[in-house]
Structure formats: structure tokens, C-alpha cells
Amino acid sequence: MKRSKWALPYFIFLVLFVLLPLIIIAVYAFRATDGTFTMSNISAFFTKPTIVKTFWRSMEIAVENTLICLLIGYPVAFILADKNLNKSAFTAILFILPMWINALMRTIATAEIFHAAGLPLGRGSLLFGMAYDYLPFMIYPIYTVLNKMDKSYSEAARDLGASSFKAFTKVTLPLSLPGIMSGIMMVFMPTVSTFAVAEILTRNKIQLFGSLINEQFNNMMWGQGAALSLIMLVIVGLTTLLPTGEAEETEGGTI
Amino acid sequence: MARPNPDEIIINIEHLSKSFGEKKVLDDINLYIKRGEFITFLGPSGCGKTTMLRMIAGFLEPTEGVITLDGKNMVGVPPYQRPLNTVFQKYALFPHLNVFDNVAFGLKLQKVPKDEIRKRVSKVLKLVSMADYEKRDVSSLSGGQQQRIAIARAIVNRPKVLLLDEPLAALDLKMRKDMQIELKEMHEKLGITFIYVTHDQEAALTLSDTIAVMNEGKIQQIGTPTDIYNEPVNAFVADFIGESNILNGTMIEDRKVKFLGQVFECVDEGFGVNTPVDVVVRPEDIVVKKKLDGAQFTGTIKSCVFKGVHYEMFAMTPDGYEVMLQNYRKFDVGTEVGMTIDPYDIQVMHKDCTENVFKGVMKSSNKVEFIGEVWECEETGFEPGTEVDVHVPFNKVDLEDDEKTTTGAGNVNFLLYKGNHYHLTIITDMGYHVYVDTNDVWDKNDMVGIEILPENMKITKR
Structure with missing residues (x-):
């Protein structure tokens, strides 16, 4: 038997569970209720004010969350990867540990904590919950890159006249860019499409693009929901085309 | 300088x-x-x-x-x-x-x-x-x-x-x-x-x-x-830099040193009389001839390897010493050769020490603690707690493959071929140095067990 035949089950799986659903989504997106071709579902994205507003709000929150994760995650990854500052692998595990618990449970727990503390649920609680959920996805790829980086690079920079800070900005930071880029992707992509987190953490006060799609399907508006899904897919797909800073992607911390 | x-x-x-x-x-x-x-x-x-x-x-x-x-x-x-x-x-x-x-x-x-x-x-x-x-x-x-x-x-x-x-x-x-x-x-x-x-x-x-x-x-x-x-x-320096013959010798008096079972003239002075020393002779400084008359010592060629410019040979002397030679001329294996060394080419060095001396404490009259272990020794009659020096000749330390069955253990840190035996420096787990002369072949970094028999220790009060 040819080696390639072994791939057959996976090929069937791909067709059934990836390709076919995508085709169904595309078909629904361009089909009116009477079965004829229409662009109205797609054009609604650009014309209906509620959809446009929800979309930009989602993007805004996704960007904010990614920034928060980067600002907290980079220093954490840096400390974890520095063998003088962090002497045991245990601390690294502590940061990865929340990933072992179901995200929905963590989110519900976060909402309960806000509730118990008497804090209002809204944009603040949403960003807090999201950052808590996605922080490990930012830390891990950056940590991997920094951990693998030869420390003689930063020593060479200091030897050539750079202070520790300059050595960081001129050498360590640019060299860790592949890790930063994959961290950004891993946080940004899921936050754009999230809906359950927003519903739980804001008690539906803030509607995100993901929730909007969810709502369409709940109201049997298959065509509109499929069109919005397709658009989101394209946007998420586009973020993967962001420059990774380094030609050799394999050296990055993509997981 | x-x-x-x-x-x-x-x-x-x-x-x-x-x-x-x-x-x-x-x-x-x-x-x-x-x-x-x-x-x-x-x-x-x-x-x-x-x-x-x-x-x-x-x-x-x-x-x-x-x-x-x-x-x-x-x-x-x-x-x-x-x-x-x-x-x-x-x-x-x-x-x-x-x-x-x-x-x-x-x-x-x-x-x-x-x-x-x-x-x-x-x-x-x-x-x-x-x-x-x-x-x-x-x-x-x-x-x-x-x-x-x-x-x-x-x-x-x-x-x-x-x-x-x-x-x-x-x-x-x-x-x-x-x-x-x-x-x-x-x-x-x-x-x-x-x-x-x-x-x-x-x-x-x-x-x-x-x-x-x-x-x-x-x-x-x-x-x-x-x-x-x-x-x-x-x-150490002689061994690390270039090829060399490092041999045990005795400085008989100024300008006279005995090694390879012979007395050689040299240029070194001030070592005293009958002092044990290390002698270094570079292999290219040994003059080799087929003629045996007039030679200071003789030997039989045991191996001969071409090294590009010169031949590297080992000769065995009648007393059982192996000497490394380097010469532009090839001497076939089995050839009987005569060798001489110019007095200026003999380098005499002080020995760091001539036997192991460990600082120890008596545990009882027939047990002594040194280099972090307690060893059996012959009846000394010393009170427990007495501070002693334990003298052990280099060739009276036994090395074993299995370090679990012996009293001490360590790693081979440095080894030196001295013509007819190896001189090893063992560093124990606790960081103590033990020097050993042996005919067995060990490699650098080998883990070895150390045993010293009671009759091979000389214990003196400090």
C-alpha cells in the first residue's frame, strides 16, 4: 500500500468537518430566503449601523485586550526566561496552570468574584476576564523565544557599549519579535470571535461581533449569520498575514 | 621576571x-x-x-x-x-x-x-x-x-x-x-x-x-x-604543552640526576642531595642512533608512526621504561637503539609532594577519619579525637571499578604517564585530592572507588 493512503481518513475528516461546513456557510451567505442569489447579507455588514458599530467595538476590545496581554505578558515572559531571576521551572508552570481549567468555568468564576466584590460588570470586567483568559497564550510563545535566545547576544551588545536597557531595546526585543507576533495572533484571533465571555462578564451589556453572530443563528437568520461568520473568517485569516519580523518562522514560538 | x-x-x-x-x-x-x-x-x-x-x-x-x-x-x-x-x-x-x-x-x-x-x-x-x-x-x-x-x-x-x-x-x-x-x-x-x-x-x-x-x-x-x-x-605544564616524557627521578647532587635507572648530567642546581624530582625530556631532544657504543641508555623500538614531518616512536628500555622519541629518521620496530640526552635538554622539576598526607581525626584507637570518610586502621593507641596526619604512599592506594563497595570515591581529574606507570590525581566527591601511582589504565573523568588498607597507612600525631 502506498504511504499516501494512510492520509485518507484525515482527508475524509477534513472534507467532512472543515471544507463542507465552509461551503455551507458560503452558500447560506449568498442565498436569499427564497433560494436566489443575493448580496444583501454581505452588504448589511457595511450598511446596517448596529452591525458596523458592534464590529468596531469588537475590534477595539480585541486590540485593547491584545495590548494588555502584551504589556503584562512580555515582562512576565522575560522574568521567567531569565535564569538569574527565575531559578525554577515551577513559576513558569504557575502561569500556564490556568490553561488546564475550562475557560467557561474560569469566566463564570471571574464574574462571580466581580459580583461578590460589588464591582459593576461592564467593559472593565470584560477586559479583566479576557486578559486573564488569554494571558498564557501571550506569555508562552514569548517565553519560548527568550528562553532559546543565546544570551551572548545581549552580552555582546553590552560589551559594545550598550547599557542593560539599550541592550534590551536594540537586541533582545527585536530578536524576540517572532514570539511577540505569534503571541499577538494567538490572543487577537480568539478575542475577535469570542461571545460567551462577553455575555457572562457583562451580563449582555456589551455585545461583541461573536455574540451578534450567535444572536442571528438563535433567531433563525441563517443567511445573515453565515455572511457575518464569513466576514469574520476573512478578517481573522488576514491577521495571520501580519509580518512575523523574522524570515524563519520555524524559529518562532508558534504553538 | x-x-x-x-x-x-x-x-x-x-x-x-x-x-x-x-x-x-x-x-x-x-x-x-x-x-x-x-x-x-x-x-x-x-x-x-x-x-x-x-x-x-x-x-x-x-x-x-x-x-x-x-x-x-x-x-x-x-x-x-x-x-x-x-x-x-x-x-x-x-x-x-x-x-x-x-x-x-x-x-x-x-x-x-x-x-x-x-x-x-x-x-x-x-x-x-x-x-x-x-x-x-x-x-x-x-x-x-x-x-x-x-x-x-x-x-x-x-x-x-x-x-x-x-x-x-x-x-x-x-x-x-x-x-x-x-x-x-x-x-x-x-x-x-x-x-x-x-x-x-x-x-x-x-x-x-x-x-x-x-x-x-x-x-x-x-x-x-x-x-x-x-x-x-x-x-602539569610539561604534559599540557607539547609532547613530553615525564619521569620520576632523583637529584643525586647538583648537576647529577638519576632517572631511567641511569645517572645523567644536567644543568640544574640547588635541589639538594638525593631529592625526589620529576624529570621532563622532550621526545625530539633524545638523540637516537643504531650504534649502541657511546649511548647513555639503550632500548628496543616498540612502535613507529609517521607524523608528517617526523616519526613518533616508543622505545622500551631494559629496565621496563617506555620512552617517546621523535626523529626525522625511521627506526623499524624491533630495532635495538642507543640513546643520549644533552644536559641542557633535561628539565628537572620539584615534585609537589612525594606521598599523600591527609589531615585526620581518630574516631577510636583503630578507626580514623580523613577526606570525609571513616577508615579502618591498625591499632594506634591514640585517644578518640586525636588530630593526626595519615601518610599513604602513592602506590599504596587501591582503585576499584565499583565505587559502592569501597570506603572512598572520586573522579580521575588528571593523569600522567611516567614511562612505566600512571600517576593519577583523583578528586573525591568532597573535593579532596588523592594521588595514586598505578599500572592499570584509567581514563580522565572515570568514577573510581578508593580503598586504602590499614597496613598501608602511617599515622602520626599532629
Whole structure:
């Protein structure tokens, strides 16, 4: 038997569970209720004010969350990867540990904590919950890159006249860019499409693009929901085309 | 050596020690480096040479001691404020910058004007024969080319001292030889001090004005390459630098030394009468002839290997000593040969010690504790708690393969072939040194069990 035949089950799986659903989504997106071709579902994205507003709000929150994760995650990854500052692998595990618990449970727990503390649920609680959920996805790829980086690079920079800070900005930071880029992707992509987190953490006060799609399907508006899904897919797909800073992607911390 | 004028000294190191936790890596180093000199720190891995270089560069702070550069204390001064630059072992060229930006890195930080940067970078790239490579990606360069860029990146800053950390280790043999010559020329052209760290004795002898041979955190010998080669101060240096016959001998009186069962004339004086010594004879200094008359000693050729320029042979003397010979002439295996050694070619050295002396404490009248273990000994009649010296001859220490069944254990740290037996230095788990003479073959870093029989210990009150 040819080696390639072994791939057959996976090929069937791909067709059934990836390709076919995508085709169904595309078909629904361009089909009116009477079965004829229409662009109205797609054009609604650009014309209906509620959809446009929800979309930009989602993007805004996704960007904010990614920034928060980067600002907290980079220093954490840096400390974890520095063998003088962090002497045991245990601390690294502590940061990865929340990933072992179901995200929905963590989110519900976060909402309960806000509730118990008497804090209002809204944009603040949403960003807090999201950052808590996605922080490990930012830390891990950056940590991997920094951990693998030869420390003689930063020593060479200091030897050539750079202070520790300059050595960081001129050498360590640019060299860790592949890790930063994959961290950004891993946080940004899921936050754009999230809906359950927003519903739980804001008690539906803030509607995100993901929730909007969810709502369409709940109201049997298959065509509109499929069109919005397709658009989101394209946007998420586009973020993967962001420059990774380094030609050799394999050296990055993509997981 | 007479200490030169203070103006001629660029780096002065006094009582320098460094410990990592319990482990002492450098032990009370004293050294001065002259302006414009090419000095090499030479030693096996783990001897402390790289630690010393990193302390001079400022990446490590000493546990004790002072490093001064041009009279200024460097301890506590961060690397970027020291007027020296380093060529790293694996070059550490910045992969995100091209050749020009790598070389210009230091100048840009110093805010040197743009056109001057351009001028200085192209000048230094010309010096390392890499003028056409400015725009190239560093990862597209070969090992030798990366090496040149690493040197260019360091010297473009016009440091007072250039530090080189095994810079040729990653190159192949031919390339290494070429780079050695280039480094030497560069040193002459630039006129700055070079500090070179290596375990490659051949590179050290070729390049250096001065060599500091290091072992176990101490400088064993400092001198010119010829001094170190011709007059090694101890068996370690003799063994580490070049090929040598190291033999046990006895200094009978001034200018008369006995080894290989013969009395030889030599030029050494002041060792006293009937003093045990180590004798070093370089294999190329033994004159070999087919004629046996007039020879000082004789032997039979046991092996003969062609080494390119010369033949390397081993001869067995009637007394059972193996002697290494190097000669342009080939002597076939089995040939009976006569050998002579010129008095000037015999190097006599003091022995560090002639037997093991351990500081111990009596546990009971027939049990003694030393080197961290309790050993059975013969009835001494000493009270428990008595402080004693335990004397054990080198050849009365037994080594075993299985360290679990013996009283002591350690690693073979250094081994020396002495013509008819091996002299080993064992370092125990607790860091104590045990010296052993044996006919068995052990390898460096072998884990061995140590046993000493009660009748082989001589115990005296301290």
C-alpha cells in the first residue's frame, strides 16, 4: 500500500468537518430566503449601523485586550526566561496552570468574584476576564523565544557599549519579535470571535461581533449569520498575514 | 621576571578569586598584563580561564580581589563602561542586522557622526578583508567570515584591550591556521593588547608573547612560549604543552640526576642531595642512533608512526621504561637503539609532594577519619579525637571499578604517564585530592572507588 493512503481518513475528516461546513456557510451567505442569489447579507455588514458599530467595538476590545496581554505578558515572559531571576521551572508552570481549567468555568468564576466584590460588570470586567483568559497564550510563545535566545547576544551588545536597557531595546526585543507576533495572533484571533465571555462578564451589556453572530443563528437568520461568520473568517485569516519580523518562522514560538 | 614600569602595565590583577556557590573556580590569581602584549590564558576546560576573561570584560564580578585597567579599579564598573571589547566564542553576531549595522553597532551607541561611522566601518572591514560584504545578511556568511566580522565589530570601537574567547574553536583546521596568522598580523597592525583564551596549546605557542598556563583555578606558570615549552615548572605544564616524557627521578647532587635507572648530567642546581624530582625530556631532544657504543641508555623500538614531518616512536628500555622519541629518521620496530640526552635538554622539576598526607581525626584507637570518610586502621593507641596526619604512599592506594563497595570515591581529574606507570590525581566527591601511582589504565573523568588498607597507612600525631 502506498504511504499516501494512510492520509485518507484525515482527508475524509477534513472534507467532512472543515471544507463542507465552509461551503455551507458560503452558500447560506449568498442565498436569499427564497433560494436566489443575493448580496444583501454581505452588504448589511457595511450598511446596517448596529452591525458596523458592534464590529468596531469588537475590534477595539480585541486590540485593547491584545495590548494588555502584551504589556503584562512580555515582562512576565522575560522574568521567567531569565535564569538569574527565575531559578525554577515551577513559576513558569504557575502561569500556564490556568490553561488546564475550562475557560467557561474560569469566566463564570471571574464574574462571580466581580459580583461578590460589588464591582459593576461592564467593559472593565470584560477586559479583566479576557486578559486573564488569554494571558498564557501571550506569555508562552514569548517565553519560548527568550528562553532559546543565546544570551551572548545581549552580552555582546553590552560589551559594545550598550547599557542593560539599550541592550534590551536594540537586541533582545527585536530578536524576540517572532514570539511577540505569534503571541499577538494567538490572543487577537480568539478575542475577535469570542461571545460567551462577553455575555457572562457583562451580563449582555456589551455585545461583541461573536455574540451578534450567535444572536442571528438563535433567531433563525441563517443567511445573515453565515455572511457575518464569513466576514469574520476573512478578517481573522488576514491577521495571520501580519509580518512575523523574522524570515524563519520555524524559529518562532508558534504553538 | 622583573616587574616592568607601571606605565607599561595596562591590566593588573591582584588576589582575584571567584566562587560559584561552594565551588572555587579561581583561587587568588595575581597577574599583570603589559600594554600591547598578546597574552594567552591556556588550560583545559574548567580551569577558570573563561571566568577570568568574563571578569575582565565585566560580565562577572569577582568574589575577592581587584582588577585595574590603566590604574583604575574596574570592579563594579559595568561592561559598557569598560574600554575593552570581546570577540565571542560563537561570534554572537546580531542576526537581525546586516554586516554594516553589526560593525557599526558600537559606534552608533557612542553617537559618532554618520559619515565618520561609514568611514571607520569600511576601513575596518577592509582590514579584515570583508570590504564587499557590507550589505550581506550575517547568517549568509561562512564561519570564517563571521569570525572576521566579529573581530571587525570589536576593533572598530578602538578598544584598549581586545578579549578573544576561543575565537577559532569553531573553524576547521586549515581555516584555523590561516586565521592564526591573520590574528598575529592584526595584533601587530593595531598595537593594542590582546587577551586570548584557549585550550589549544599549539595556537597559544604560535600567537602569544606571554602564556599563562592555568589549571584548577590557579596560574601554573607564566612566561614566553619558549620558556614554557623548554622550562615547564611542573608536570602539569610539561604534559599540557607539547609532547613530553615525564619521569620520576632523583637529584643525586647538583648537576647529577638519576632517572631511567641511569645517572645523567644536567644543568640544574640547588635541589639538594638525593631529592625526589620529576624529570621532563622532550621526545625530539633524545638523540637516537643504531650504534649502541657511546649511548647513555639503550632500548628496543616498540612502535613507529609517521607524523608528517617526523616519526613518533616508543622505545622500551631494559629496565621496563617506555620512552617517546621523535626523529626525522625511521627506526623499524624491533630495532635495538642507543640513546643520549644533552644536559641542557633535561628539565628537572620539584615534585609537589612525594606521598599523600591527609589531615585526620581518630574516631577510636583503630578507626580514623580523613577526606570525609571513616577508615579502618591498625591499632594506634591514640585517644578518640586525636588530630593526626595519615601518610599513604602513592602506590599504596587501591582503585576499584565499583565505587559502592569501597570506603572512598572520586573522579580521575588528571593523569600522567611516567614511562612505566600512571600517576593519577583523583578528586573525591568532597573535593579532596588523592594521588595514586598505578599500572592499570584509567581514563580522565572515570568514577573510581578508593580503598586504602590499614597496613598501608602511617599515622602520626599532629
